[in-house]
Amino acid sequence: MAGLARHIDPDELIKKLHDHPSHRTSHHSNRAVSHTTPYSSRYASATELSKFRIPHDGAPANVVHQLLKDELDLDGRPNLNLASFVGTYMEEEAEKLMIENLSKNMSDVDEYPAMMSMHSRCVSILAHLWGVQKGETAIGTATTGSSEAIHLGGLAMKRRWQERRKAEGKDTSNPNIIMGANAQVALEKFARYFEVEARILPVSVKSRYRLDPDLVKENIDENTIGIFVIMGSTYTGHYEPVEEISNILDEYEKKTGIDIPIHVDAASGGFIAPFCGSGGSKWNFELPRVKSINTSGHKFGLVYAGVGWIIFRDEQFLPKHLIFELHYLGGTEESYTLNFSRPGAQIICQYYNLIHLGFTGYRAIMENALANARLLSRSLEATGWYQCVSDIHRKKGDYVYEKGEKPYTEGQSSADYNAGLPVVAFSLSNEFKRKYPYVKQVSVSNLLRAKQYIIPNYPLPPNEEKTEILRVVVRESMSMDLLDRLICDICAVTETLMSSDAVDLAAWQPASASIEKQHSSRGVESKNRYLANRPMDDGVHRSVC
Numbered sequence: 001m002a003g004l005a006r007h008i009d010p011d012e013l014i015k016k017l018h019d020h021p022s023h024r025t026s027h028h029s030n031r032a033v034s035h036t037t038p039y040s041s042r043y044a045s046a047t048e049l050s051k052f053r054i055p056h057d058g059a060p061a062n063v064v065h066q067l068l069k070d071e072l073d074l075d076g077r078p079n080l081n082l083a084s085f086v087g088t089y090m091e092e093e094a095e096k097l098m099i100e101n102l103s104k105n106m107s108d109v110d111e112y113p114a115m116m117s118m119h120s121r122c123v124s125i126l127a128h129l130w131g132v133q134k135g136e137t138a139i140g141t142a143t144t145g146s147s148e149a150i151h152l153g154g155l156a157m158k159r160r161w162q163e164r165r166k167a168e169g170k171d172t173s174n175p176n177i178i179m180g181a182n183a184q185v186a187l188e189k190f191a192r193y194f195e196v197e198a199r200i201l202p203v204s205v206k207s208r209y210r211l212d213p214d215l216v217k218e219n220i221d222e223n224t225i226g227i228f229v230i231m232g233s234t235y236t237g238h239y240e241p242v243e244e245i246s247n248i249l250d251e252y253e254k255k256t257g258i259d260i261p262i263h264v265d266a267a268s269g270g271f272i273a274p275f276c277g278s279g280g281s282k283w284n285f286e287l288p289r290v291k292s293i294n295t296s297g298h299k300f301g302l303v304y305a306g307v308g309w310i311i312f313r314d315e316q317f318l319p320k321h322l323i324f325e326l327h328y329l330g331g332t333e334e335s336y337t338l339n340f341s342r343p344g345a346q347i348i349c350q351y352y353n354l355i356h357l358g359f360t361g362y363r364a365i366m367e368n369a370l371a372n373a374r375l376l377s378r379s380l381e382a383t384g385w386y387q388c389v390s391d392i393h394r395k396k397g398d399y400v401y402e403k404g405e406k407p408y409t410e411g412q413s414s415a416d417y418n419a420g421l422p423v424v425a426f427s428l429s430n431e432f433k434r435k436y437p438y439v440k441q442v443s444v445s446n447l448l449r450a451k452q453y454i455i456p457n458y459p460l461p462p463n464e465e466k467t468e469i470l471r472v473v474v475r476e477s478m479s480m481d482l483l484d485r486l487i488c489d490i491c492a493v494t495e496t497l498m499s500s501d502a503v504d505l506a507a508w509q510p511a512s513a514s515i516e517k518q519h520s521s522r523g524v525e526s527k528n529r530y531l532a533n534r535p536m537d538d539g540v541h542r543s544v545c
């Protein structure tokens with residue numbers, strides 16, 4: 001007897017079994033490569049719209065709108081995407097402003113002078129929030145996100161280093177930049193795209209999964225263009241020790257005369273630390289060595305995706321070489337962004353948020369997110385099934401999980417706890433793993449996905465990759481109701497796993513690659529993603545975002 005078929009081509013199956021003869025015979029009748037408008041009988045004649053080549057004729061707007069709206073139902077729900085740092089909520093008034101200004105382009109400087117004034121005000125507000133010093137002329141710009149801003153900051157450091165070396169008659173062919181192995185992909189991209197050796201230093205339990213100052217000391221030299229220090233590690237939310245690293249660089253300069261700058265990647269922390277503090281140590285322009293800082297307006301700046309910022313503490317740190325003078329539509333403007341056209345509405349909404357919320361409004365939102373993150377962390381640890389790698393819920397100075405320890409709840413505000421992002425990075429406790437060795441941590445993520453939550457499970461950076469973490473970013477939109485449901489659902493899912501035999505949850509792994517993915521991706525297959533840890537110059541490599 002023939003066994004059950006091992007592989008079924010669903011497109012073939014649908015074509016064969018279709019009860020509409022024209023669909024059966026048509027060459028194009030393939031759901032993978034063309035849409036068939038389901039509303040054909042109501043709004044239009046039966047229409048096939050090819051997906052990968054422009055259809056000869058289009059279809060009515062209402063039909064296409066409904067078609068795409070239906071397809072987009074397959075997307076996750078942004079508010080339940082707890083993996084992302086990027087905001088998914090804006091107030092109605094801000095949304096109104098966004099819609100009213102959707103067609104404005106940031107590059108049309110002369111056409112939109114009012115928008116450009118708001119842009120300049122945002123730059124000034126951020127420079128002051130980040131401690132720019134008296135007498136300094138801060139300069140900065142909006143970007144499409146932190147990635148572009150980081151690349152500009154890196155380029156400025158590279159150019160300044162080259163100019164200094166050239167003036168001294170020294171070799172400029174081997175620049176390097178230092179960052180921790182926890183660096184977000186944008187930082188590694190800078191190194192690779194702009195041909196700077198990335199010295200990626202291992203993180204450890206001792207360094208609290210952050211850039212290790214001791215290793216910085218060992219890895220800097222005359223070719224180091226700068227250090228990327230992260231205010232808010234993407235993996236665990238920890239703030240990196242900017243002041244400590246700055247002190248090390250001061251010592252190094254005293255000994256060698258070599259001045260190594262710091263660029264702070266405050267993608268998330270740039271909108272949290274100014275309002276909630278950074279645990280008592282300096283991180284911003286109060287430290288003379290910090291020459292530039294970036295942030296994502298679309299993360300805790302509370303704007304929808306499409307805006308980042310870079311601020312240089314003074315004009316002198318933005319090399320003239322990076323500035324283009326544009327004579328455009330009647331005016332002359334300076335440009336030093338990588339992108340020319342980019343959305344303007346986000347900048348208007350950033351300004352709206354800044355003057356609508358003010359300092360106290362931002363502080364209240366960030367304190368609330370941190371308090372919710374503490375509650376989630378404590379609840380997870382109280383089950384005994386989980387322990388947190390993040391430590392924003394522990395008393396200031398206490399970084400280590402101890403089994404059965406009474407949770408600290410006495411703090412009045414985030415200042416009484418360890419500083420960091422409202423991120424909860426957690427893993428199954430050692431006791432749980434001993435008792436239920438067959439439960440895979442990734443199954444928690446997969447089962448929660450079935451309930452529509454997106455909570456990634458991934459290994460910590462190289463050197464600590466044996467530890468896998470589940471990570472929840474607590475954004476403004478995580479209400480108490482959602483938090484309550486999430487805690488209940490995590491408990492329910494964990495209990496299901498405990499009471500099942502060794503369940504094979506492979507079925508919950510992401511589905512096989514869609515035809516679109518096969519068309520566009522040359523990357524590593526999803527099932528092998530944990531193995532994709534190749535050296536930088538050997539093509540695709542693993543990163544977390």
Ligand SMILES: Cc1ncc(COP(=O)(O)O)c(C=O)c1O
Pocket residue numbers: 085144145146147148184186230232233234265267268296308545
């Ligand atoms: C620390 C850090 N740097 C840079 C980025 C990239 O930011 P963007 O998505 O705004 O380009 C992220 C994004 O998560 C991040 O967490």
